[in-house]
Amino acid sequence: MAAPEVHHxxxxxxxDHSFSVDHSVLAVARDTAVELYGRVGNAFKLKDELKGHxxxxxxxxIAPRSGRIVTCSQDRNALxxxxxxxxxxxxxxxxxxSRAATFVRWSPSETKFAVGSGDRVIAICYFxxxxxxxxxxxxxxxxxxxxxxxxxHPNSVxxxxxxxxxxxxxFSSFIKGVDTKPEPTPWGERLPFNTVCGEFLNNxxxxxxxxxxxxxxxxxxxxxHDSSVxxxxxxxxxxxxxxxxxxxxxxxxxxxxxxxxxxxxxxAGYDCEAFRFQGGEGGWQLVGPVQAxxxxxxxQEREESALNMFRQMxxxxxxxxxxxxxxxxxxxxxxxxxxxxxxxxxxxxxxxGVDGRVVIWNA
Numbered sequence: 042m043a044a045p046e047v048h049h050x051x052x053x054x055x056x057d058h059s060f061s062v063d064h065s066v067l068a069v070a071r072d073t074a075v076e077l078y079g080r081v082g083n084a085f086k087l088k089d090e091l092k093g094h095x096x097x098x099x100x101x102x103i104a105p106r107s108g109r110i111v112t113c114s115q116d117r118n119a120l121x122x123x124x125x126x127x128x129x130x131x132x133x134x135x136x137x138x139s140r141a142a143t144f145v146r147w148s149p150s151e152t153k154f155a156v157g158s159g160d161r162v163i164a165i166c167y168f169x170x171x172x173x174x175x176x177x178x179x180x181x182x183x184x185x186x187x188x189x190x191x192x193x194h195p196n197s198v199x200x201x202x203x204x205x206x207x208x209x210x211x212f213s214s215f216i217k218g219v220d221t222k223p224e225p226t227p228w229g230e231r232l233p234f235n236t237v238c239g240e241f242l243n244n245x246x247x248x249x250x251x252x253x254x255x256x257x258x259x260x261x262x263x264x265x266h267d268s269s270v271x272x273x274x275x276x277x278x279x280x281x282x283x284x285x286x287x288x289x290x291x292x293x294x295x296x297x298x299x300x301x302x303x304x305x306x307x308x309a310g311y312d313c314e315a316f317r318f319q320g321g322e323g324g325w326q327l328v329g330p331v332q333a334x335x336x337x338x339x340x341q342e343r344e345e346s347a348l349n350m351f352r353q354m355x356x357x358x359x360x361x362x363x364x365x366x367x368x369x370x371x372x373x374x375x376x377x378x379x380x381x382x383x384x385x386x387x388x389x390x391x392x393x394g395v396d397g398r399v400v401i402w403n404a
Contacts, residue, residue, distance in 0.1 A: 045332060045369055046401040048085050050078070055393040056098060057376050062105040064380070067399065070098040075112050077129075085399070093120045093131045100145045102154070111154050113142035119156050119166065121175055134175040136164045144190050150197035152219050157188025163202055165214045165234075180212050180235050190251045190297075194258040196223040198232060201261055203249030209263035209271070211239035227259055227275040241273055244287055250310070251297045256385055262306050264295035270308055274322050288318060288325045297377045301404050302386040307331060309374035309392055313366055315402065331402060332369065372396040 056070040067078040067085050074092045078085035094114035101112045110122040110129065117138050122129035136142060140159035147154045156164040156177070161184045164177035186206035193200055200214045213232035215223075228238040239261070243249055247266035254261055261273045268290045274283040293311035301307055301317075306325075309315040315331040365371070372395035380401055381389035393399045 043403050045403070046083075047369055048399045048401075049397060050076075050085065050399060051397045053397050054372075054395040055375060055397060055399065057100045057102075058391065058393040058399055059101050059103045059110075059378065060380060060391060061103050061108060066103065068101045068103055068110055069393065069399065070101045070112070073097060073114070075101050075110070089128065091120075091122055091129055091131070093122075094118065096141075099141065099143050102146050104147045104151045107151055109147075109151075111145050111147060113145040113156050115141040117142060117158075119145060119154075119164070119175075132175060134164075134166050134177065136166070136177055137179070138162060138164060140187075143188055146191055146193060148193045148197040148214075149195055150220075153197065153214065153216065155191045155193070155200055155202075155214065157191050157202060157204075159187040161186060161188075163188055163191060163200070163212070165200070165216065167216055167219045178214075178216065178234060180214065182235065183237065183240070184210070189249060192252045192254055194226070194228070194254050195256070196226070196258065198223045199226070199228055199238060199254075199258070201252040201254060201263075203252040203263050205248045207243045207246040207249060207265070209239075209241045209243075209249050209252050209261065209273075210237060211261065212237060225278075227277055229278045238278070239273065239275060239282070241271065241285065243267065243271065244269065247294075250295060251308075253298050253300055253306075255300045255303050257303060260303075262298055262300065264298045264308055264310070266294045268292050268294045270295065270298065270306065270318055270325070272306070272320070272325055284322050286320070286322075286325050288320075288327060290316075290327050292316065292327075296373065296375055297392075299377055299379055299387065299390060301390075307377060307387075307390060307404060309370075309377050311373050312368075313370045313372060313374060313394070314368040315374065315377060315390075315392060331404070369400055370394045370396055370398055 077089040079088040096116035113119040119134040120131045138160040144157040163180040166177040213236040243265040245267040271287045276283040295308040296310035298308035306318040317328040374394040380391045
């Protein structure tokens with residue numbers, strides 16, 4: 042397997058990142074701004090900065106086809122940045138929330154986006170042509186706490202959300218005049234706005250950090266703070282699920298997950314590396330890390346490090362600082378996202394973390 046491509050952008054935490062569809066633009070949430078990087082040779086260089094928020098930017102997403110960028114922030118606002126010949130032009134979105142916006146993602150159709158918040162609501166935002174502005178409708182019930190992540194179903198109507206009330210839920214976000222009537226799915230057939238199509242409690246009542254639909258949309262995975270990943274297989278509208286499978290691990294909790302294919306999930310978080318899960322309706326299991334730690338030349342390295350240790354002691358009278366982790370990320374991985382797909386399978390994915398690194402992995 043080819044080595045991951047590592048880009049150490051700066052020494053600040055990265056809350057979220059997003060690549061354009063041709064991978065020429067990398068948007069990174071840093072403090073109160075979003076930095077846009079362009080590829081120059083093998084590296085990414087800072088090209089532009091989107092400044093419109095006055096508090097920490099919590100999430101960013103680039104729409105694949107239109108190239109529009111949506112950002113949200115602790116200042117309770119979301120902005121849509123339209124690409125133009127002179128740069129990106131921001132448009133304020135009427136979110137109508139009184140607490141921080143926490144997470145944002147475009148729908149696959151790109152006609153809407155969802156903004157999670159600390160206000161116990163999810164704002165479903167769409168463009169109103171006659172008034173020439175972005176407006177929102179709220180998904181409220183039965184959310185009882187902060188939304189940590191959202192994920193869209195391939196039909197752009199169903200929306201999964203994870204929250205700090207220990208639940209993962211599936212809602213209908215159908216908006217008349219914006220959405221076309223979706224095909225029936227195991228999650229539901231008649232889907233008026235704010236229909237709850239599924240509600241799943243984490244076993245230990247831990248925060249749900251991340252949710253994701255499988256490529257077909259017929260199953261849902263969510264990661265919680267008890268270091269577990271749960272996969273739900275719905276059966277039919279208003280019927281109990283065919284299976285709810287929870288994989289408990291001895292690892293630290295996962296912050297983000299994605300489906301590589303219908304039978305494989307990749308998750309990463311506080312352990313600073315990505316892990317692979319494989320399975321199906323019959324059961325799931327943790328396979329191991331995506332990138333095996335190199336053992337090649339370990340004896341030689343040990344010998345060299347011992348030599349260096351004595352050299353440091355001789356020069357400085359102290360032992361060298363040995364705080365370097367053996368993983369590529371040197372701190373918590375906050376977000377993992379698909380980078381390249383082929384034949385319905387993710388072949389490469391990208392990760393960003395508290396260490397200021399963006400890494401492109403071969404899945």
